[in-house]
Amino acid sequence: MITNIRSSANKPVLSRTEIGRMFDRIASRYDLLNHLLSFGQDVMWRNSAVKHLSDKPDQIVLDAATGTGEMLLALLRKNSNIKAAVGIDMSENMLTVGLQKIKKRRLNNTVMLMPGDAGNIPFIGNSCDAVTMAFGIRNVSNVQAVLKDIYRVLKKKGKVIILEFSLPENKFIKRLYLFHFRRILPVMGTIISGYRYAYRYLNQTVESFPYGIAFCELLLDAGFQNVYNYPMTFGIVTIYCGEKP
Numbered sequence: 001m002i003t004n005i006r007s008s009a010n011k012p013v014l015s016r017t018e019i020g021r022m023f024d025r026i027a028s029r030y031d032l033l034n035h036l037l038s039f040g041q042d043v044m045w046r047n048s049a050v051k052h053l054s055d056k057p058d059q060i061v062l063d064a065a066t067g068t069g070e071m072l073l074a075l076l077r078k079n080s081n082i083k084a085a086v087g088i089d090m091s092e093n094m095l096t097v098g099l100q101k102i103k104k105r106r107l108n109n110t111v112m113l114m115p116g117d118a119g120n121i122p123f124i125g126n127s128c129d130a131v132t133m134a135f136g137i138r139n140v141s142n143v144q145a146v147l148k149d150i151y152r153v154l155k156k157k158g159k160v161i162i163l164e165f166s167l168p169e170n171k172f173i174k175r176l177y178l179f180h181f182r183r184i185l186p187v188m189g190t191i192i193s194g195y196r197y198a199y200r201y202l203n204q205t206v207e208s209f210p211y212g213i214a215f216c217e218l219l220l221d222a223g224f225q226n227v228y229n230y231p232m233t234f235g236i237v238t239i240y241c242g243e244k245p
Contacts, residue, residue: 019090019091020090020091021091022201023089023090023091023093023094024091024092024093025093027096028093028097029192030067030094030097031068031097032192033188034070036192037188037189041237043074045163045232045237046070046071046163047074048230048232048239049074049134049161049163049239050074050161051078052159052230052239053075053130053159053161054159056081058083059081059083060082060127060130061084061085061129061132062087062121062123062128062130062131062132063085063086063087063132063133064116064118064121064131064133064146064150065088065090065118065133065134065135065136065137066087066089066095066098066136067091067098068094068095068098069095069099069113071132071133072085072087073101073105073107076110076111082110084110084111085110085112086111086114086123087111087113087114088115088116088118089113089115089116090116095115098113099113118133118146118149119142119149121153124153125152126154126155127155128153128155128158129154129159130158130159130160130161131160132160132161132162133150133160133163133164134162134163137209138164138205138209143210143218147160147219147221151222151223151244154244155244156244156245157243157245158243158244159243160219160224160240161239162239162240164209164215164238165206165209166206166236166238167206167211167235167236168235168236170235173235177234177236178207181206181207212229212231212238213229215229215240216228216229216240219240219242220242222242223244223245224243225242225243225244226241226242227240227243228241228242
């Protein structure tokens with residue numbers, strides 16, 4: 001099912017270093033805020049994205065912009081076909097939180113977290129069976145460069161699975177959603193994290209980022225085939241998938 005519209009809003013531009021520092025500042029409260037601000041739906045969204053992974057055995061999976069590793073943990077909870085999983089992120093503090101969770105679950109032999117840029121993945125070409133990215137693609141300065149690097153590291157028939165915020169089609173739901181994003185989310189985010197800008201930045205990037213058919217076109221331009229999208233929760237988030245031919 002393919003839907004929709006490219007936003008014309010102006011996307012705020014931050015350097016890779018500034019993005020890393022921003023997430024460093026909110027790392028300790030990041031998971032709590034995600035759960036509260038999504039009313040717990042973020043867990044369901046990741047679990048749904050995992051279902052789009054192929055059933056090929058012994059897969060090597062890379063999670064780009066892994067943050068605190070929540071997507072990797074969802075992959076390992078829901079899929080028994082993963083041999084090894086690696087997460088990369090620009091924020092050292094986010095990775096520190098993620099490492100604590102991995103050690104607590106005794107997944108050190110399966111999961112590795114390391115500093116890394118989604119636009120310059122520290123992997124050789126044709127090395128991954130799947131690449132996932134949850135709520136990170138809209139934060140990069142050059143989306144097409146990231147998609148092309150994901151394409152590079154994937155093996156033939158490898159799959160990209162991207163989970164990202166989008167905008168609802170229904171006008172009433174969209175109005176409520178934008179009110180939440182513009183008015184409620186920044187206030188709650190500031191109170192809990194102590195850092196107002198991060199949650200103003202969130203709503204600005206969501207409103208300006210291409211979604212639906214516009215993002216599918218970016219995947220096609222990067223070389224992916226069998227591209228599709230799957231909107232969830234009235235279209236406030238969307239799963240995008242593509243395959244390297």
